[in-house]
Amino acid sequence: MANILKKKSTLQFLPRHRPVPRPAFKKSPSRGPPREESRGPPREESRGPPRSFKFIYYMASTVQTITIAPKGRRPAANGPPEPGSLPISIGCTEIKSMENESSSEATPQTNGPTQSKPPLTSSHIAVQDLSQVKTVSVLRRSQSVNLVQLPPPLEQQNGIAAKTSTLSRTSPKPKRARSGPRPSIRSLVPQTEILKIAERPDNGGTRGRKTELYTNHYACHLPEELLIYQYDCDLDVQQNGKWLNASRNKYDRFNIVQQIIRHETSFPFVWFDDGKNLYSLLPLNDLKKIYFVKVQQQSFRFTIRQQTREYNIKDMNLFSKKDKSCxxxxxxxxxxxxxxxxxxxxxxxxxxxxxxxxxxxxxxxxxxxxxxxxxxxxxxxxxxxxxxxxxxxxxxxxxxxHMNLVDFISHCLQRDIIQTGLSEKEQEYLLRTHLKPVSIETRHTNSRMKYRIHGFGASANVHTFVQTGDEEEPQISVTAYILKKWNKKLQYPRLPTVEAYNPGNKNSSHIPMELCFIQxxxxxxxxxxxxxxxxxxxxxxxxxxxxxxxxxxxxxxxxxxxxxxxxxxxxxxxxxxxMLKVRARVLEPPEIEYRDQNVTVQIGKWPIKGKQLHETKQIKKWAIILVTGQVLRNDEQNVLLEFVRQFPIILGHCGLKFFSAPYCNEIVNPSRTDLHECLKYLKEQSYEVSLFLLYNIDEKVYQFIKRASVQLVGVVTQCADFAAIRKNITKLDMYLYNFVCKFNAKLGGINSLVNYKSVLLNSDVNNNAEDDCFMFIGADVTHKIITRGNPSIAAVVASRYPASTQYIGRSTEQRPKNDKKYSVEIIKDFELMCSDLLKVFAQTNGRLPTKIVVYRDGVDDGHFQKVLDNEVQALKKACKDICGEHQLPKITFVIIKKRHNTRFFCYDARKNPQTFNTEPGTVIDTEIVHPSQFDFYLNSHAAIQGTNNCILYHVLYNEIGFTSDEIQQLTYFLCHTDVRCTKAVKMPAAARYAHNIAYDARYLRGNDIKPEEQDRTDFNQWDDE
Incomplete structure (x- = not known):
């Protein structure tokens, strides 16, 4: 690439970097012991001088520093960040990293006066575990984290004056050790007031242009009163003269019970729920209790047991009418x-x-x-x-x-395994990525048996087992046993058997693959x-x-x-x-403030061409790295040259300044060593930002670039898809104008401002909005595949300035009690993370926030009270600990619900004969919302394709006292503050950032790849470290 550019460009480029082959990397003590040994005591042997890393977490721009040191060593003395450190990208989270030059920096001082500890200020998650305070980080579970003194507060932005206040710097006392296991989380703050879900403060909002919509709800009419009786019931099947529980699928159970109900004329009107519940409009006390039926040569017994519940349908009508009795x-x-x-x-x-x-x-x-x-x-x-x-x-x-397991595996590997068989690497890959969640069934025993796969065994010809009760042939192979027992000859006895277990009894069996079918x-x-x-x-x-x-x-x-x-x-x-017709309103969008002018939002978006970004950075050294799976053709080389030429020009129009030509490098068919050496070179040469162009490579390459730049080297990286650049070569200037927002934010700049306080002016409730200091928090928990090796990731971000332009983030792993296989929805360390974020906000602005608005993503209705009892109370306690004797900030806690099935349609035959999407800014708080609680639907973005999916916002706690108009328009304005685009997004930026942090944190953990990629790139080498 460098040679190509030299021929056709007048820019000066450094020679192409070719990594020198290195021996296989050994595990460094700074990386900690292997994951499976991370809970044990530290090893005593030494593997060389330990290293420590400094990381700076920030969203768009922060300077909060932590030190991650090897286990058993204290980090370096606290101090400001070293000059020349570079931020590293993880989606919306930015991390700065540097490797200490001197080992003495990581050595604790043993002589001299004892230094006072700085206040708790930086990016860490401390988890109270019995009497020992441990540190959890998504970077390494086994590393310890020490806090470093923050630099002085930065200059205030957006004309908001700093007000100094004395912070309470008293560290919380460590808890006493418990003698037994920790109890399950019920409330982080048990001795507090009981919080109730907020009620709607008015009859709905009034701001905006009124309109009417259709929604995919259909009005239902129920009788005023109707008693329903619920009974327990059992369905058993007869096997070998014994009645056993019929553990069939729901469809079979439903059909069997339906046959019994149709056959028995004495049955009143009843209905069945496929499980163990039978419902009736009349008491069944005088009805026969046991019924028999024969289906497909099998005898079934249906038993009606005692009545368990009695319901009155009038409760549904009373609830919709907001009756106090329900x-x-x-x-x-x-x-x-x-x-x-x-x-x-x-x-x-x-x-x-x-x-x-x-x-x-x-x-x-x-x-x-x-x-x-x-x-x-x-x-x-x-x-x-x-x-x-x-x-x-x-x-x-x-x-x-629904197919045979042999065919299913062939589809997964995209080749016929009957001819080639399965290697050990392929077996491991299949178990990790395809077979673990799959249920299989067998039919050769004249009945369907369900299994789950947890391994592979030897082929059916080789694998043998001991037969009980057969003295003539005690040891027998699987192939011979199938032929002898079931008179079935295997077609592919050379294929490996699957080691499967029945979910009911957990007993393992080795079954030939050709006898297994996907359920x-x-x-x-x-x-x-x-x-x-x-x-x-x-x-x-x-x-x-x-x-x-x-x-x-x-x-x-x-x-x-x-x-x-x-x-x-x-x-x-x-x-x-x-469909049901509902009343709606269309809110006015905000004005977007740039450095030299204001822009009006049109249909959810606004132009950036010709606008100077609000605050930009000067770039002295930068690099462009092409990572490709094949050598570029001539036309692709021309596209690359044009991109390199226009990149600094277009970004310069928006206010970014480049003081040098880029260093260029090309890596074809990359290996992990190539990428690691390239990142190290960029770090050694102090490049401020490196743009990686990815072309015809696997997604794992992108994941590794992010992971290596964060954990191993410490450079700012921005990735771009070269295929998208080729596709947009005729309108490359528009592509780069869209790209500049994310690029500037990654360097710590500010793209634009939104005056969200304007929606709170002239309000009876918030009449001092101009003097208020707001802090916006976003929180989310994401779950990968729920296993013991894949915990949930919780992330919390908060605005660093009241202007809501820059955010800082925290993330941590969450594991269920006793390491069970279920997700943890409640953020366990919410208090500690919020305490940390409040201190950073106070040190940056010289004052504490007076009002905090939280947007919490990923909570369903059944967890509302748990969120109130745990997360809201945790935030209140964090505010109390930080503020001390000062006035506590008021809190509003809003739940974001994306996964609902309510859709809205615009239709007016007089204006447009077609049905179309709702406009950006459409809000619905009538007819189909909760009868009494404070919720509303808001469509803040323009649909790119398909039907718009509005967000359902549920105000869980409203201590600030927002009216319907205020919280709706405030939320709508915050949907225009995402730094990565010039469009209104689906939800407030804080919630999007929290989701991205939790999602991208997976790149810091091991990932699954195909075995053929493993041979070429050796991707699993560092995933296990």
Whole structure:
């Protein structure tokens, strides 16, 4: 690349960097012991002089420094960041890193007076574990973290004057050691007031232009009073003269019980939930308790046991009318009606997770690796201000295709394993990436047995086991046993067997692969899909509003609610002729403030061309590195030259200044050694920022560049897709104008400002908004594949300045109690992270915030009270600890819900005969919202494709006292503050940053790759360190 540029460019370039081959890297003590040994005591042997690293975490721009030192060593003495350190990118989080030059810097001082410890100020997560305070970091679990004194506060921005205040610097006392295991988290602050979910402060907002929308809810009418009786029931199957629990799938259980109900004329009107519950409108005390039926040569026994519950359907009506006698949502009654609604469609459809329905006879769309797409719909009951409604939406879901296990593995590896077999690396790869979540079944025993795979064994010809009770042939191979026991000759006895266990008894068995089948209608989690598969799923599921509207109406038509016999029995009707019409408003967007002018937002976006960014940086040394899987052709080389030529020019138009030509390098078919050596060279030469152009390479290369630059070297890296540059070569200037926002923010600049305080002026509640000092917090918890080796990642970010232009972030791992396999939704260390962020805010601005607004992502309705009892209380305690005797900041805590199935459609035949998306700024707080609690739908962005998905905001705690208008417009304005684009985004920037930090933290952990890539790039070498 460098030679190419020299021929056609007048810029000066350094010679191409060619890494020198090095021996295999040994594990450094600074990296800690292996992951599986990280909980044990530190090793005594020495492997050379230990190293420590300094990291600076910041969002867009911060200067908070921590030191990560080897286990068993104290970090260097506290002090300001060393000059020349460079930030490293992790999505929205930036980390600075440098390797200490002298080992004495990491050596603790033993002589001289004892130095006073600085206040708790920097990026760390301290977890109280019994009596020992440990430090958890997503970088290395075994490393310890020491805090370094912050530099003086930076200059105030956006004209907000600094007000000094004395902070409480008293460190919290360590807790006493517990003699037993830690109890489960109930409340971080048990001895506090009991918090209640906030109620709507008014009758809804009034600001904005009024309009009307259609939503995919259908009004339902229920009888005023109706008693429903719930009974326990059992379904057993007869095997070898004994009655055993019939552990069949829900579809089989439903059909068997339906046959019994149809056969027994004495049965009153009842319905079954596929499990152990039977519902009736009449008491069943006088009914026969045991029933028998024979299905497919098998005898079944159905037993009705005691009555367990009694429900009155009037609670649903009272809740929608905000009656004080029913303040809690009657969830059990809702579930009973939802069970009733699915009785008539269970004959032809598969029900997944109680609310998703798919036609069993449809053709599955193949998207590769044995995974297919199925089309279905979502159906659920809601209790709203308009009364009970039925929400129906289209749904595309991925399923494992029902096929033989040999074919499934061949699809995963994209080759026929019958001819080539499986290597050990391929077996390990399959277990990590494809087979762990898959359930299989066998049929050769004349009954279906379910298994889960946890390993591979020797081939069926080689693997032998001891037969009990057979003295003539005690040792027998799997092939011979299958032939002898089941009279079945194996076709592929040379293939490895699978080591599988039955979920019921956990007993392992070695089963030939050809006898195993992928269980039918097994849902694939989104986390198990590749980028290509997600793309194919998006193409099928993303449809225009008019098509989605018509598809939903067709689903409702086929459901035939008016002729449903079950609905007639209870007196329920559904207005299925048209979607529910709701009132809405369109809010005014904010003005975007640049250095030299203000810009008006038009349809959710605004131009940046010809605008000077609010605050930019000067770049003295920078680099462009091309990482490609193949040598560039001549036309691609021309594209590269044009990009290098225009890059500093376009960015200069926006205010960035480059004082030198870039250093250029090209790495073809990269290995990890090549990338590591290149990053080290960039660090040694003190390059301020390095732009990596990635072309025809695997995603793991990108992940490794980020991981190595953060953990091993310490340089600022910005990656770009060279294929996208080629595609946009005719409009390269527009591509670069979009690119400049993220590039400037990564260097610590400020792109633009939004005057969010304007929405709070002239308010009776917040009449002193101009003097208020706001702090905005975003929080999220992400879960990868829930295993003992993959914990949840919690992230919290906060605005560093009241102007809400720069954010700092904290993240930590979360593991469930006793290392179980379930996700942890509540942020355990929320108090410690918020304390840290409050101190950084106070040191930066010279004052504490007076009001804190939290946007919490990823919480469902069932966890609202837990969030109040734990996270809100933790934040209040953090404020109390930091503020001391000063006035405590007021808090508003807002839940963000993205995963709902409510959609809105604009339709006005007088203006436009077509159905179209809602406008940016559309807010809905009438009809379909909660009858009494404080929630609203807000569509802040313009849809790029498909139908817009509005965000549902639920104000959980409102100590500030926002009105509906204030919190709605404030939230809308904050959706215009994302530093990476010139568009209004789906949610406030703080919540997006928290999501990105938690998501990108996975790059700091080991990743799975294909075995053929392992040979070429040796990607697993550093993943295990």
């Amino acid at each position: 303040l809690m949502r009657p969830q059990d009654s809702i579930r009973n009606i939802e069970t009733l609604l699915k009785q008539t469609i269970r004959q032809k459809m598969i029900c997944i997770r109680q609310q998703f329905y798919y036609d069993k006879e449809q053709q599955i769309i193949d998207i590769g690796s044995g995974i297919g797409l199925a089309r279905g719909f979502y159906q659920a009951m809601f209790l709203t201000k308009a009364g009970p409604t039925l929400n129906i939406d289209t749904k595309f879901s991925a399923f494992y295709q 039918e209608w097994q849902l694939v989690d989104q986390k198990h899909l590749t980028g290509e598969q997600i793309g194919e799923k998006t193409k099928k599921s993303v449809v225009k509003p008019e098509q989605r509207y018509n598809d939903i109406m067709e689903i409702v038509r086929k459901r035939q609610f008016n002729s449903d016999s079950y609905l007639r029995e209870i007196g329920m009707t559904v207005e299925s002729g048209e």
